[in-house]
Amino acid sequence: MATQPSQPADDSAELALIVELLAAGVVQEFATAEQDLIAEVASLARQGLAAPVGSAARLDMLRRMQIAAHRVAAELRSRATPLARRVTDEAARYGMAAAQRRLAMLAASHPSLLRTLTAPQPEPVSAHGLASTVAIRLDLQRNLEDAAVRIARFGDDAYRAAIARAAEAEVLHGVTPAAAQRGAWDELMSQGITGFTDSRGRRWNLASYVEMATRSAVQRSFNASHRARMTAAGIEYFTVAPHAHPCPICLPWEGAVLSDRFGSGLTSALSTVSDERVQFEVAATVDQAIAAGLFHPNCTHTLVAYLPGATRMQQRSEWTQADREAYRAAQRLRELERRVRAAKQREVAALDDVSRARARRDVRAGQAAIRAHVAAHRLVRRPRREQRDLGNG
Template sequence: MPVDVDRVDALAAAVAGIYRQAETALLAAVTDRLAVGLDRTDWQARRLAQVGALHRAAAAIADTLADRGTTEVRAAVAAGYRAGQHDAVRELAGTLSPGTPLPARAGGAAEQRAANAVQALADATIGELRPVHAAILPQVDTAYRRAIAGAAARKTAGAATLREAAQGAWAELAGRGIVGFDDRAGRRWRLHTYVEMATRAAVNRAAVHGLVDQFTAAGVRLVSVDDKAGECWRCRPYEMRVLALWGATGRQHVAHHRGAGMVAVDVVATLDEAAAGGLFHPGCRHTIRAYLPGVSILLRAGRTADPAGEAARERQRAIERALRHWRELEAAALTPEGARRARDRIAAWDAEMADHVAAHGLRRKRYREQIGAGVIPPAGVVARTARRAGVPTPQDVEH
């Protein structure tokens, strides 16, 4: 079987969940301080006096997050690699000729190379997240000060009460996200969405790496890319085509898998070339399976994009963002009116999501619609998720 992309999603979501919890805890730390003394005339001065206390509370959350997040990213990447190995073994067990032994566990230099590759992948992902961690404290401090200044400005401009002015100013800031990150392309990300994207890409690469290592150990040189509905233009040239893990590409004659002479195979690229061309991009749901010459059949007729399917999934992501947005505004409400308005919008978006997934045959992922509970979970979140998803532990990896 190819890499289980739902399992990859689960591992990435486990890491992202830690960051969602931290975002909610930071949001609560600011909200709780802004909500105190809204009926006092010296509210602004008293809130500014709490900057130091907020900074210490936010620093404790950020420090815990950096430590916990780093640990769980490493666990997710390692679990992805083991999952890929496991998937390859299961596929080979079902496709190799009867009596053909499965490859033994790689040892010595090969095992060390695999460990080094997984370590490097985890290190690269953690390196991507360091600027994210560094941005947390300055952004929380800035959001808090801006909320106070914004409330004062709105009151001066004619807001009925300081409470309404503070609610409006803070809701505007909270709605944009108090912690964000600009990537190298200049795109703005929320903290947890960036982490989920980066972690999912790393876990998927690790899973493919584990799959390829096991195929290589079994002498499987050719693989095919699976068919996914709504493929994007980057993946389209490779979908349901044959790739080489090593060696020649192009039209070639290779031995039939079951020894029945030679068969012609069109190998469009190596796996590395396909990856460089866009396959396995962040968010990609394609994977590979062993291609057995003369046995495997590429069933798909015609390779076309599915813009309607891609648009439906993009709309689902947009509704998920809207639900998270209004749930955050409910959590950040300083007035009963603000909380009630947020709940009304949550109900409306929830109904729209139900209609959308039913109309387009999509699977609803409710965890993507939620914000965190505000407490960073203890260590081992990824390990528990991996066990539930059927990923073998380091002690019982099957070979």
């Protein structure tokens, strides 16, 4: 009996869950270390600044801040390799398992259309898939080590905020010593440990950078093993299933057919392929789509097997004004969450009651703005993202 064409089903919901679960552990390690270090240097600053100028306690403040920062950095650097290995290996296993399940479903519904389908049991990772996983692991390991190295400089940053920058503001802008000190310190504490720049030139603080890098590595490892297993089973073409909330980078690839055949001669933006069952258009190779932005950090799209003549494709969507507004509203929510986290950080690290009270008011104002924004745009509020450690503590 002939099989009926079916719409592509994907594993994006599972990938989103895997990304959340695996990234949470890594973010917790770094975010907790950052919060503990901030609390420690704040305590050292209060002690040092309460001592007379020129006293041993004040002169020793920089050394003690540096020791604290270097200790935390060394601890995290030692954890970078096992953390990177664990999350990328687990993501690869999840991707392989998801592909196995999807292949079993395809074999049951379209048994005559797949040339080589193995039984749905665990398969060894192919050489290409293994190389991809190792490369992704090493990339994440370097990112985590870089983050740890940057932490080592936080002791110097904290001392300058408490002493040098405050003195500079007093001289250059004529503010009182107390106000200059409070402004410099609050600015540093609200930002946390910063100095991280991604390949697109965007600046991040520590927790957000580690979260972005880890989520990206988990997603890439899942998709690499998922794709390798599909390819080993004879899948030559893929598509990207529609997503509930696509971004402008990924939307053009939803519903497009992508080729996995390396060196197939697909050099133009659009090529027509004649299969024994049907003629269809291939938009690009998978690697070309990735180079153009598909599977960017925090993306949860996955590749879906495209079977010529058996996969019924949905009509491709255009980026509408409604999509643009929804995307901007989601980005605005992320900004408001960052403001609340920054205010909570200032509250914990405040040097005096005045700064602490001001930060507490900013927390309440930020939370009120989030409630109003969520209600106005029918978004889902995730209170954990308003926590100082992104809710991973």
